[in-house]
Amino acid sequence: MPTLAIVTDHYHYAITIFLMMAGLYIVVARGNMVKKLVGLSIFQTSVYLLYVEPGKIIGGTAPIIDPSFTVYSNPLPHVLMLTAIVVGMATLALGLALVVRINEAYGTIEEDEIFERDRET
Amino acid sequence: MNAVWPHLPILQVVVPLIGAVLAGFLRRAGPAFAVALAVSWLMPLIAGAMLWQVLASGPISYHIGSWPPPWGIEYRVDVLGGFMLLLVSTVGAVIMPFARRSVAFEVEDGQQAWFYCMYLLCLTGLLGIVTTGDAFNAFVFLEVSSLSTYVLVALGRDRRALLAAFQYLIMGTIGATFYIIGVGLLYLLTGSLNMADIAARLGPEWAGHSRAIVAALAFITVGVSLKLALFPLHAWLPNAYAYAPSWVTAFLSATATKVAIYLLVRFFFSIFGVAIDFRELPVTDIVIALSIAAMFVASVIAVFQTDLKRMLAYSSVAQIGYITLGIGLANQAGLTGGLVHIVNHALMKAALFLAAGAIFFRIGTVRLSDLAGIGRKMPLTMTAFTVACFGLVGTPGTSGFISKWFLVLGALDKGWWVPVFLIVGSSLIALVYVGRVLEVVWLREPSAAIANASDPPLSMLLPLVVLAAATIYFGLDTQWTAGIAGTAVKNLLGGLR
Numbered sequence: 001m002p003t004l005a006i007v008t009d010h011y012h013y014a015i016t017i018f019l020m021m022a023g024l025y026i027v028v029a030r031g032n033m034v035k036k037l038v039g040l041s042i043f044q045t046s047v048y049l050l051y052v053e054p055g056k057i058i059g060g061t062a063p064i065i066d067p068s069f070t071v072y073s074n075p076l077p078h079v080l081m082l083t084a085i086v087v088g089m090a091t092l093a094l095g096l097a098l099v100v101r102i103n104e105a106y107g108t109i110e111e112d113e114i115f116e117r118d119r120e121t
Numbered sequence: 122m123n124a125v126w127p128h129l130p131i132l133q134v135v136v137p138l139i140g141a142v143l144a145g146f147l148r149r150a151g152p153a154f155a156v157a158l159a160v161s162w163l164m165p166l167i168a169g170a171m172l173w174q175v176l177a178s179g180p181i182s183y184h185i186g187s188w189p190p191p192w193g194i195e196y197r198v199d200v201l202g203g204f205m206l207l208l209v210s211t212v213g214a215v216i217m218p219f220a221r222r223s224v225a226f227e228v229e230d231g232q233q234a235w236f237y238c239m240y241l242l243c244l245t246g247l248l249g250i251v252t253t254g255d256a257f258n259a260f261v262f263l264e265v266s267s268l269s270t271y272v273l274v275a276l277g278r279d280r281r282a283l284l285a286a287f288q289y290l291i292m293g294t295i296g297a298t299f300y301i302i303g304v305g306l307l308y309l310l311t312g313s314l315n316m317a318d319i320a321a322r323l324g325p326e327w328a329g330h331s332r333a334i335v336a337a338l339a340f341i342t343v344g345v346s347l348k349l350a351l352f353p354l355h356a357w358l359p360n361a362y363a364y365a366p367s368w369v370t371a372f373l374s375a376t377a378t379k380v381a382i383y384l385l386v387r388f389f390f391s392i393f394g395v396a397i398d399f400r401e402l403p404v405t406d407i408v409i410a411l412s413i414a415a416m417f418v419a420s421v422i423a424v425f426q427t428d429l430k431r432m433l434a435y436s437s438v439a440q441i442g443y444i445t446l447g448i449g450l451a452n453q454a455g456l457t458g459g460l461v462h463i464v465n466h467a468l469m470k471a472a473l474f475l476a477a478g479a480i481f482f483r484i485g486t487v488r489l490s491d492l493a494g495i496g497r498k499m500p501l502t503m504t505a506f507t508v509a510c511f512g513l514v515g516t517p518g519t520s521g522f523i524s525k526w527f528l529v530l531g532a533l534d535k536g537w538w539v540p541v542f543l544i545v546g547s548s549l550i551a552l553v554y555v556g557r558v559l560e561v562v563w564l565r566e567p568s569a570a571i572a573n574a575s576d577p578p579l580s581m582l583l584p585l586v587v588l589a590a591a592t593i594y595f596g597l598d599t600q601w602t603a604g605i606a607g608t609a610v611k612n613l614l615g616g617l618r
Contacts, residue, residue, distance in 0.1 A: 033287065040295070043298055051308070054309055083257075083261060099287070101275070102284060102287060
């Protein structure tokens with residue numbers, strides 16, 4: 001069953017791409033700034049999956065050399081994504097801090113209302 | 122000296138990073154500025170020493186922690202890298218003295234030390250992107266520079282600066298994430314993150330798998346184009362430039378977009394160009410089409426602006442179009458023109474935004490209608506401004522002419538006549554928007570509101586005059602710009618398949 005093989009071999013890519021597109025869609029479609037940041041976070045999270053999944057080899061073990069094991073998982077993607085998680089967290093924190101300041105300055109975090117208030121002044 | 126010499130590539134990045142921490146801890150504006158100034162003035166010395174070394178004896182490869190590449194992170198400085206490092210660090214050094222008074226005027230007291238901390242972090246990131254030879258490391262530096270830039274933009278006094286910073290954050294993060302998706306695809310294909318190693322592994326045997334390579338190319342191109350504000354991905358730029366503190370705008374317009382352009386050149390010519398036949402991909406055609414659109418659409422929008430900084434911001438989008446046009450042409454003369462325009466545009470746009478900052482420092486506004494006759498009140502500032510304006514149009518005798526000349530040669534090399542006329546045509550639109558400002562500034566009677574305005578203090582005037590003088594100097598002597606850029610291009614094109 002080649003079709004089944006395609007599904008079982010590639011379903012994780014489908015999940016990754018679904019998350020990617022869902023996140024990007026939320027960023028574009030929502031006017032609420034906190035929701036935008038949530039979308040941005042989901043978008044970034046999909047990248048963690050993109051990197052980490054292929055690093056795992058079924059039956060593979062932690063990459064510590066031992067005569068009783070021959071198959072190892074790739075540890076590098078995890079390390080890379082640790083860095084990316086830190087970057088993503090910093091982005092989210094800064095974004096939320098900006099939203100707090102915007103809320104103080106404008107009294108709202110809805111994008112269209114903010115544009116309206118800027119037009120009034 | 123001998124102990125320091127081999128470690129220049131890492132010092133280029135680590136010194137501003139330590140400076141940033143120091144400036145943050147000092148908490149007071151004066152000492153923080155002193156740290157920023159010392160670091161800014163040290164950076165061109167390191168960059169110059171590395172460029173000299175590269176021109177004399179070939180690329181520098183520095184292995185962090187002595188781990189050999191491709192396992193460890195490699196810092197690699199070649200002619201193009203040294204050229205960009207020298208540009209970014211020199212611009213930082215020249216405009217730094219301007220910052221003290223301008224920042225004291227525009228940023229609240231308690232935030233000034235953080236301002237210098239963020240500037241040094243941004244400098245760390247920008248220099249890091251150019252120094253590193255590792256694709257993932259470049260992503261980290263890209264985000265270091267971007268996150269600090271969002272803060273710098275948000276420090277503007279106007280509340281719209283917050284909104285501009287937020288929009289920039291959303292767009293910038295999408296760009297960086299696209300970039301990292303592209304790098305991830307390359308990593309899945311090759312198992313390597315070292316740029317030279319990726320290029321070597323994406324050899325001809327991958328021809329059958331080219332769809333994944335094209336996807337990676339597409340993601341990286343779009344992601345980096347968002348960062349460098351290639352039309353139509355430029356939406357974040359005008360607001361961010363218009364509402365950021367004046368000095369930040371000058372710094373960003375001269376360095377941040379330019380470093381993103383460097384990254385695009387690096388990926389196009391050092392990685393993808395080596396791996397696959399460039400001519401088979403439509404990517405250069407797309408880049409050329411968007412560049413020409415940028416040259417015209419952004420220039421026309423600039424004509425209708427009522428705010429000086431916003432007009433200059435749209436002009437930046439148009440000028441970035443010239444640079445990416447050179448990248449799209451991808452031949453010796455064209456790419457040289459693109460790289461030379463990186464330098465020339467950086468110098469003159471920094472001068473223009475500094476002049477806008479000086480005006481804001483004196484009269485508290487940069488709306489065109491308030492600037493009537495300001496040339497008579499601030500003659501030196503506005504003379505420097507005018508010289509840079511001529512550079513923007515591309516008048517012979519200014520640096521802008523040199524880059525456009527090379528671009529025209531590049532288009533003619535390909536036998537394309539249409540882009541030649543388009544380059545000239547868009548320069549005429551530049552003449553319109555520049556002429557509009559010059560008319561207001563020089564030919565109208567000064568209003569009562571600006572009666573007390575005068576040229577700014579020497580610390581602000583000197584950087585401005587130096588940059589304007591450089592605009593003329595590089596229009597007459599092209600040995601440093603076109604000469605080194607030509608060598609860099611020869612190396613880049615020599616590696617192409």
